Amino acid sequence: MISDTTKEDLLSKIAALEPISRVLEPEESQRNEWIHHISQNTNSFIDSLKEGKAFHMFQSMNGLLNINPDQNDGQALELILEELGRDMLNKGLNPASGGHLGYIPGGGIYAGVLGDYLAALYNQYAGIYYGGPGAVKIENELLRWLCRIIGFPNGSLGNLTSGGSMANLIAIVTARESRQIRPEEIPSLCIYLTEQVHHCVHKAIRISGLGFAHVRTIPVNHEFKMKTNDLRQQITSDQNKGLIPFMVVGTAGTTDTGAIDPLEELAEICEENKIWFHIDAAYGGFFILSKLKNPDGKALKSAFNGMERADSLAIDPHKGLFLSYGLGAVLIKDMTSLYKAHYYKAAYMQDTLTSQDELSPADLSPELTKHFRGLRLWLPLRLYGLNPFIACLDEKVLLCRYFYAEIAKLGFQTGPYPETSVCIYRFLPENEDANLYNQKILDYVVNDGRVFISSTTIQGVFWLRLAVLSFRTHLSTIEKCLEVLKLALISLK
Numbered sequence: 446m447i448s449d450t451t452k453e454d455l456l457s458k459i460a461a462l463e464p465i466s467r468v469l470e471p472e473e474s475q476r477n478e479w480i481h482h483i484s485q486n487t488n489s490f491i492d493s494l495k496e497g498k499a500f501h502m503f504q505s506m507n508g509l510l511n512i513n514p515d516q517n518d519g520q521a522l523e524l525i526l527e528e529l530g531r532d533m534l535n536k537g538l539n540p541a542s543g544g545h546l547g548y549i550p551g552g553g554i555y556a557g558v559l560g561d562y563l564a565a566l567y568n569q570y571a572g573i574y575y576g577g578p579g580a581v582k583i584e585n586e587l588l589r590w591l592c593r594i595i596g597f598p599n600g601s602l603g604n605l606t607s608g609g610s611m612a613n614l615i616a617i618v619t620a621r622e623s624r625q626i627r628p629e630e631i632p633s634l635c636i637y638l639t640e641q642v643h644h645c646v647h648k649a650i651r652i653s654g655l656g657f658a659h660v661r662t663i664p665v666n667h668e669f670k671m672k673t674n675d676l677r678q679q680i681t682s683d684q685n686k687g688l689i690p691f692m693v694v695g696t697a698g699t700t701d702t703g704a705i706d707p708l709e710e711l712a713e714i715c716e717e718n719k720i721w722f723h724i725d726a727a728y729g730g731f732f733i734l735s736k737l738k739n740p741d742g743k744a745l746k747s748a749f750n751g752m753e754r755a756d757s758l759a760i761d762p763h764k765g766l767f768l769s770y771g772l773g774a775v776l777i778k779d780m781t782s783l784y785k786a787h788y789y790k791a792a793y794m795q796d797t798l799t800s801q802d803e804l805s806p807a808d809l810s811p812e813l814t815k816h817f818r819g820l821r822l823w824l825p826l827r828l829y830g831l832n833p834f835i836a837c838l839d840e841k842v843l844l845c846r847y848f849y850a851e852i853a854k855l856g857f858q859t860g861p862y863p864e865t866s867v868c869i870y871r872f873l874p875e876n877e878d879a880n881l882y883n884q885k886i887l888d889y890v891v892n893d894g895r896v897f898i899s900s901t902t903i904q905g906v907f908w909l910r911l912a913v914l915s916f917r918t919h920l921s922t923i924e925k926c927l928e929v930l931k932l933a934l935i936s937l938k
């Protein structure tokens with residue numbers, strides 16, 4: 446029992462705190478005012494992208510953007526936005542710029558941003574079906590749609606992740622689970638990949654406890670694709686040694702060159718040898734939607750044949766569907782293994798797997814409470830349908846092909862013909878070290894900042910890269926990039 450004085454005391458303390466804590470629920474007029482500022486600010490940000498830089502050189506972030514919330518009674522939103530514009534947006538890479546032609550560009554389409562806004566505001570619980578049936582349905586619908594695009598059969602599902610790295614990790618953990626591997630077996634396992642695999646696959650192998658397995662780096666051909674004969678030989682040789690061929694990782698759109706491994710043959714080999722076939726399609730997967738033809742007359746998308754035969758696949762809507770950072774997906778056929786690797790309730794739930802209306806994301810990933818990240822994809826798909834996305838993807842491929850042709854005319858050596866929207870190129874100077882020379886070209890372009898490109902080193906050779914995937918990259922951007930590269934050559938003469 447609470448004594449009266451204690452009760453009074455308690456009530457007066459509560460009464461004192463309530464008006465302060467209620468600040469966290471602003472009045473409608475305040476909300477409208479903030480939205481107005483945010484809307485003005487973001488409109489001028491979007492406007493600035495047309496002429497603004499894709500990269501800003503910076504010295505240091507010391508003393509900037511500090512918070513000190515304990516010594517701060519609150520500031521006006523305008524001032525805070527001003528500070529963000531000055532100290533955050535004007536430093537380093539501007540990934541929202543169409544001039545971002547390095548690494549793998551991200552997106553940030555407005556409709557997706559609104560999806561995020563709604564997701565955060567409604568704050569639906571997208572982890573568990575019981576609590577958030579609508580949110581979970583939306584995420585699972587998206588996953589089923591992705592499975593249909595790839596050609597995975599009904600009953601396949603997966604998880605919407607924060608990105609490709611998490612998607613690859615979940616796939617590899619599921620592969621491990623499917624074999625119910627005991628620790629002492631790990632040193633007998635063999636994993637096959639190429640030097641072109643994304644580094645997050647190596648990271649995932651380590652995190653998933655498979656670091657002591659044999660990781661076989663299979664040679665690549667002149668197009669930087671896995672040589673399937675070498676893969677066959679390596680598998681046979683491993684089998685002869687009593688080792689266990691466990692997983693092949695193919696890439697559908699490598700980060701370096703956009704190459705697609707020979708998926709059909711890899712699928713064949715995996716089926717023959719009962720090997721888990723994982724495809725990392727984080728960057729390239731959505732080009733399966735392409736309506737383009739290659740110069741040889743074959744459909745671009747035919748390079749993805751065999752993708753439907755994979756056991757698991759990673760694909761990034763925050764790359765190929767132009768959404769803001771923070772949305773990847775892993776697709777899995779063997780849902781029992783995915784579930785067994787990640788469920789957290791009692792084991793008896795396993796049998797009810799198929800009788801449930803919808804599986805819960807929390808049972809299919811390491812996350813429990815999570816951002817309702819599906820809405821940022823669901824909303825744009827409902828607003829637009831798929832057509833503008835396909836057009837945007839095809840435009841990027843054609844821009845890359847255009848660049849590839851034009852850069853050769855400027856005297857650059859080009860790498861393989863771009864299979865998707867990435868290509869590599871380098872200048873061969875007469876009396877200078879080519880690697881150093883191309884580093885200087887890169888420095889010039891980054892320093893200029895109007896466009897941003899990046900580089901890579903493949904088998905000791907330094908290459909410049911062009912990666913076209915920002916929805917804001919159009920022909921004028923590519924012309925600008927060619928112009929800056931021309932100026933770089935002139936400056937180095």
Ligand SMILES: *Cc1c(COP(=O)(O)O)cnc(C)c1O
Pocket residue numbers: 549607608609610611643645696698699700725726727728729761773
């Ligand atoms: C980007 C990328 C990844 C990593 O995905 P994140 O979303 O950055 O975590 C993995 N594989 C490939 C081929 C990629 O292009």
